[in-house]
Amino acid sequence: MSAESRFLTLLRLLxxxxxxQGLMDDVAVLPVGDSRLILTSDTMVEGVHYLPTDPPAxxxxxxxxxxxxDLAAKGARPVGCLLNYALSGDEAWDEAFIAGLGEALDRHAMPLLGGDTVKMPAGxxxxxxLxxxxxxxxxxxxxxxxxPGDMLYVTGPVGDAGVGLALASADPAASGPLVDAYRRPRPRIAEGALIAPVATAMMDLSDGLLIDAARMAQASGVAVTIDHIPLSRALERARGASVAVQIAAARAGDDYELLFALPRSKTPPVRAIPVGYVTQGAGLALMIDGAVMPLPDRLGWEHG
Amino acid sequence: MSAESRFLTLLRLLxxxxxxQGLMDDVAVLPVGDSRLILTSDTMVEGVHYLPTDPPAxxxxxxxxxxxxDLAAKGARPVGCLLNYALSGDEAWDEAFIAGLGEALDRHAMPLLGGDTVKMPAGxxxxxxLxxxxxxxxxxxxxxxxxPGDMLYVTGPVGDAGVGLALASADPAASGPLVDAYRRPRPRIAEGALIAPVATAMMDLSDGLLIDAARMAQASGVAVTIDHIPLSRALERARGASVAVQIAAARAGDDYELLFALPRSKTPPVRAIPVGYVTQGAGLALMIDGAVMPLPDRLGWEHG
Incomplete structure (x- = not known):
C-alpha cells in the first residue's frame, strides 16, 4: 500500500x-431536514494544478x-461556497483572480458565503x-x-484541455478553443440536473476518460468497454485523429464533461456522445476503430 | 484603504x-428547511499560524x-467538516497530524465528510x-x-497562548499549561450552546481581548470598557501580573475563549469572568486597577 493509500485509510477512520460515503465519492451527501446537501472541496496548487503563467482570472x-x-455530477443546484485564499502580494493579480472567480460564481448562481484569506511566506x-x-x-x-447492458455517454468531446495545457505550457500567450478548454472549463450544471433522474451512474471527468471510466467500473462492480473516443474539431485540426492522439485524449485530465451510464432502452435527455458500454465482469477494455487496444500503462492523472 | 481592505471589498461583491452576512462575521448562517447551518472555514499556514517546529498532532x-x-461562538452543534490537506512528504508527520485532528474531531463529535489532498512543490x-x-x-x-448597560464576560483567562507561543518559539521542546494553551486550545462548544440563548452578543477570542472587544463595540455601535484582564495562575507564575503583563495578555491572540455581552440583570449560565461593560458611544477604553490606560498602538493580531 502506498503512503497516500495509507493516509486515505487514516482519513476514512474519521x-x-x-x-x-466512506470518502469513496467526490462529494459528501448530508441530509438536513427534507433536503440533501452536496458538499465538495477542491484545492488548486500553483505549479501542480495550474501553470504559474496562467492568467489569474x-x-x-x-x-x-x-x-x-462536482455538483453537476450529482445533479445538484449550487447553493453557496467558501473560499480559502492565499494573497499573492500583487494587488492587481488578486483582483483579477477574484474577478474570474466571480464570473464563474455569478454565471452559476453560487454566492460566496465566507472563507479565509491568508498570507504565505515569501517564495x-x-x-x-473552494x-x-x-x-x-x-x-x-x-x-x-x-x-451490465448500460450504455456509457459523455456530454462532450475529451482531450481538449490536455492539448490546451500543452499549448499554454509552451507559450503562455497561446489562445484559442483548446487553451480555453484548459483554462475555462464549463461545469455541466444544467445537463447534470437533467441526466441525474435517469442515469444509473454518473461522475465528472477530471482525470481522464480512461481512468474515470475504470473507477466507475470498479465502484459499480462491472466491466466497462470504451469503444469511441470523441474528439473536437479543434483538437483534430491541431493534432489529427491518429490512434495515438485518441489515446492521449482519453488519458488527458481536466475535461469536466459528465460521464454517465444509461440503460440501453433510454435516450439521453441532453446532447451526449456514446463512448462505450457496460458488461458483467470487471475492469476496463479499450477498442479503437473496432480493434481491441492494449491499455496504456498510465490511464490518466492520479491525484496526490 | 489598504490592499487587503480593497480585496475584502471585492469579495463582498460576490x-x-x-x-x-456581508462577510462581517466569522461565519455564514445558511437556512436549510427548518434548520440553520453555520459555516466557517479557517486556513493555517506553516510559519504564519503555527511554528514549523510545533508537533504535527x-x-x-x-x-x-x-x-x-467559530461554531461555539454561535452556540452551534458540530455536524461535520471538510479538510484540505497538503501532504508533507513525511508519512509519519502526516499520520501524526491526522491523529491530532482526529482526536479533536472525535472529542467534539464532528465527523470528517470530505475534502481534498494535494502535494505542494518542494520547499x-x-x-x-478546514x-x-x-x-x-x-x-x-x-x-x-x-x-449599553450590558456586562462583558469571558469564559476563561486570556494571554496563556501568547506566552505559550513565546515559550515554544524559544524552545520547541517546551511544555506545560501555557504551551498547551497555544498548541491545544479547547473550543467552548458546550459553553457556547448555553450562553447563546441569553447573550446579546458573542464572539470567540482569536486575535486578542482588546482587538476583539473593539470589533464587538464597532459592530454593535456602542462603547466598550475593559476594566479587568483575567490572568491564569500559570501565566502569573511565569510572568507575574504587572501592568505590562496584563496588557500583553490582552493583546495576545489564540485564546479561543468566548467573549459575550449580557444584560446586567442576568447571571452567566456558565462559569465566566467579568471583563468590562458596555456604554453608549463608540470605541474601546481600557482600565487597569481602576486607572484609565492609554491603548497600545496595536490592539492585537491583525489577519492577513
Whole structure:
C-alpha cells in the first residue's frame, strides 16, 4: 500500500458518518431536514494544478468550475461556497483572480458565503481551496450503479484541455478553443440536473476518460468497454485523429464533461456522445476503430 | 484603504446572499428547511499560524479547534467538516497530524465528510484548511447586539497562548499549561450552546481581548470598557501580573475563549469572568486597577 493509500485509510477512520460515503465519492451527501446537501472541496496548487503563467482570472474561474463540476455530477443546484485564499502580494493579480472567480460564481448562481484569506511566506507556492455546497434536485447519482447492458455517454468531446495545457505550457500567450478548454472549463450544471433522474451512474471527468471510466467500473462492480473516443474539431485540426492522439485524449485530465451510464432502452435527455458500454465482469477494455487496444500503462492523472 | 481592505471589498461583491452576512462575521448562517447551518472555514499556514517546529498532532488538533471555536461562538452543534490537506512528504508527520485532528474531531463529535489532498512543490510552506459545518441549536448570537448597560464576560483567562507561543518559539521542546494553551486550545462548544440563548452578543477570542472587544463595540455601535484582564495562575507564575503583563495578555491572540455581552440583570449560565461593560458611544477604553490606560498602538493580531 502506498503512503497516500495509507493516509486515505487514516482519513476514512474519521469519516464514519454515512454522509461521508466512506470518502469513496467526490462529494459528501448530508441530509438536513427534507433536503440533501452536496458538499465538495477542491484545492488548486500553483505549479501542480495550474501553470504559474496562467492568467489569474482564469485560475479563479477554474477553481469555481472544478467544484461546480462536482455538483453537476450529482445533479445538484449550487447553493453557496467558501473560499480559502492565499494573497499573492500583487494587488492587481488578486483582483483579477477574484474577478474570474466571480464570473464563474455569478454565471452559476453560487454566492460566496465566507472563507479565509491568508498570507504565505515569501517564495512559497500558493494554493486556493473552494468548498462548494449544493442542494440535490432529486435523485443523487453515484458512480456505483452502472449495470451490465448500460450504455456509457459523455456530454462532450475529451482531450481538449490536455492539448490546451500543452499549448499554454509552451507559450503562455497561446489562445484559442483548446487553451480555453484548459483554462475555462464549463461545469455541466444544467445537463447534470437533467441526466441525474435517469442515469444509473454518473461522475465528472477530471482525470481522464480512461481512468474515470475504470473507477466507475470498479465502484459499480462491472466491466466497462470504451469503444469511441470523441474528439473536437479543434483538437483534430491541431493534432489529427491518429490512434495515438485518441489515446492521449482519453488519458488527458481536466475535461469536466459528465460521464454517465444509461440503460440501453433510454435516450439521453441532453446532447451526449456514446463512448462505450457496460458488461458483467470487471475492469476496463479499450477498442479503437473496432480493434481491441492494449491499455496504456498510465490511464490518466492520479491525484496526490 | 489598504490592499487587503480593497480585496475584502471585492469579495463582498460576490457575497450578496444574506447567508454571507456581508462577510462581517466569522461565519455564514445558511437556512436549510427548518434548520440553520453555520459555516466557517479557517486556513493555517506553516510559519504564519503555527511554528514549523510545533508537533504535527498539535497542528492537526488546532486546525479543528479554531474552526470549532467559530461554531461555539454561535452556540452551534458540530455536524461535520471538510479538510484540505497538503501532504508533507513525511508519512509519519502526516499520520501524526491526522491523529491530532482526529482526536479533536472525535472529542467534539464532528465527523470528517470530505475534502481534498494535494502535494505542494518542494520547499513550499504548507497550508491546511478546514471547513466546518454546524447546526444552530437555537438563537444564533452575532457580534452586533451588545447594548449599553450590558456586562462583558469571558469564559476563561486570556494571554496563556501568547506566552505559550513565546515559550515554544524559544524552545520547541517546551511544555506545560501555557504551551498547551497555544498548541491545544479547547473550543467552548458546550459553553457556547448555553450562553447563546441569553447573550446579546458573542464572539470567540482569536486575535486578542482588546482587538476583539473593539470589533464587538464597532459592530454593535456602542462603547466598550475593559476594566479587568483575567490572568491564569500559570501565566502569573511565569510572568507575574504587572501592568505590562496584563496588557500583553490582552493583546495576545489564540485564546479561543468566548467573549459575550449580557444584560446586567442576568447571571452567566456558565462559569465566566467579568471583563468590562458596555456604554453608549463608540470605541474601546481600557482600565487597569481602576486607572484609565492609554491603548497600545496595536490592539492585537491583525489577519492577513
Amino acid at each position: 469519516a464514519h458518518d454515512p454522509a461521508a 482564469d485560475i479563479g474561474w477554474k477553481l469555481a468550475a472544478v467544484n461546480l463540476s 512559497s507556492a500558493r494554493s486556493y481551496s 468548498t462548494a455546497i449544493g442542494e440535490a434536485t432529486g435523485v443523487v447519482p453515484t458512480r456505483t450503479g452502472a449495470q | 457575497a450578496h446572499d444574506p447567508a454571507a 498539535d497542528i492537526g488538533w488546532k486546525l479543528a479547534a479554531v474552526n470549532l471555536s 513550499s510552506a504548507r497550508s491546511y484548511s 471547513t466546518a459545518i454546524g447546526e444552530a441549536t437555537g438563537v444564533v448570537p452575532t457580534r452586533t447586539g451588545a447594548q
